Amino acid sequence: MLEIEELTVAIEGKEILHDVNMTIKKGETRVLFGPNGSGKTTLLMAIMGFPRYQVSKGKIVFKEKDITKLPLDERARLGIGMAFQRPPVVRGVKARDIVAVCLKERKDGETIRQLAGKADLVEFLDRDINYGFSGGEIKRSEIMQLLAQKPELTLLDEPESGVDLVNIALIGRLINELLEKDCPIHRRKCMGLIISHTGGILDYVNARTGYVMLDGRIICEGDPHEILKTIKERGYKGCSICIK
């Protein structure tokens, strides 16, 4: 389980998130909506533990352990994984190398090839990671790495942005595998938090709860399809009017 209590996060002294509360139970997938600059990515980065994102108040509890001060790499090893929206290019480090890192002791050529096959990235394994990758290739590569990493908490930052229709169906399938959607909810170990700007991913991935974030605060929680419908009809302005 992930429990976030009154989380307040600043970047270089500027407070971005204010008193965020959120709980995700085993097997659940939750979607976070919000306009650009509302703080969605900041929340994911703070959960993952990037040092630039300073927690000034509140706490993050994962698997009953307070991880608020735990370093980034220890959180990854504890079972948190993140698919980045714009990951950096690391020259000379091949996609194959990173998948091997994620697989740890399970790494072998055949497993790596199978994972790449699933993500339609076999030909990319010997390329420098993210170098010259298209939008869709980056998304698939990020999720391929998470499939290797097998995190218990998956953080996905706009998995559908910049992706064409063919790719989005494949990405949806990969996310469903990652979040064990084939299993009944009570048997799943994995949980997911997905940032979505447009809500397009909901056509492919089922989520139980949606949140709306505005100006660093979660202002609404409810059925994600209903939330999305409201946003489509009235925009995020409608959300701010609604809560008044």
Add this chain to the structure above:
Amino acid sequence: MHKVKSSSKYIDKAKAASAKPALLGEDLDLESYVSSAEEQPYRDDPLQLPVETKEQMMEVGVTLDNMNQRSGTFLQVDNAPIHFSRRQEGLEVMSTSEALEKYQWLVDYYWRAVPVDSDKYTAHVELNQSDGYFIRALPGIKTTYPVQACLYLAKANLAQNVHNIIIAEEGSELHIITGCTTGLREEPGLHIGITEFYIKKGAKITFTMIHRWTPKVAVRPRTGAIVEENGLFMNNYVILKSVRSLQMYPTAWCMGENSTARYNTILIATSGSTIDVGSRVFLRARESKTEIIARAITSGGTITSRGYIEGNCPEVKGHLECRGLILAGEGIIHAIPELRGTVAGVNLSHEAAIGKIAEEEVEYLMSRGLTRAEATATIVRGFLRVDIEGLPSMLSAEIERAVQASEKELM
């Protein structure tokens, strides 16, 4: 033991240049080194060398336990060749002195790719009648395994003088790995190595050189290559561990149409090392081309990474890439890429960059579960990885192994 017989015309020129400082690098006092070393016995079976020596040779890619993985072997300790042999017909591996005795024509190749009066180091090699290796592939012969050569500096305060000549006759293909290393630990020493390459029509040479020195050894290689029509010269260089002072600027002349010269250089400088290394190519025939790639990384040493491409003929193409990474606060990297075109129709370009390890990349890898140290090492390994097209996998593996060994020292 054969004596090196040279021509009086070289000796006169060498005498005139005997005090001429090199254009680059610290001006070493040759008088502070001794020129002669004890005689070394010739060894039919080099496996009998001391275990420590063999291990040091192994570090620079020279394997004596597994000589069936090599087409030929040449070993020199100080100034004496101690073993040479070849396992493939059509291939010649011997000392330069023996080759000069065997082939009258060889004198015509002497000091043609490297002028004898370049500086006092070339002059010193000539005036000391220096030996070295002669490797030649007869026309159409292709080596199945690489030929290996080791130049080993054993005696303290010695100036090791070496003169090598490598000839790939028409249509031949020659892969060579040369390891230069020393048994010295705290004592000074000097290695001067002249290497001349002649790549005939349609021939190919890949030359992979791995250097492993110690903190008081100075190194002055002088290398030239002449590449004829459709010929290919590929030079790969890696330096591991500390060196007091290394300066070299190997040069290739692409003289034949559609000839190619490629240089891949990996420079690693720890604290106390001063390295000034470049690669220079003259494109003198139509459709000749070159690619020069250098990676420089310092954890406290000083690196000057040079590159020079000159296009003297239309329709030539050259690209120069130099990337540097400073790991620690006091390291210095000075990248000097130069291009010169003397006619219309040349196509030359360069890119150079010096930076640090990007925090964003470290954190990206940490988010996959690597510790900070592991993530940094992975990025450094990636930075130093140069994918060398056309190099036999056995030699790529030797380069990879050498780079990994030096990483430990660097981190």
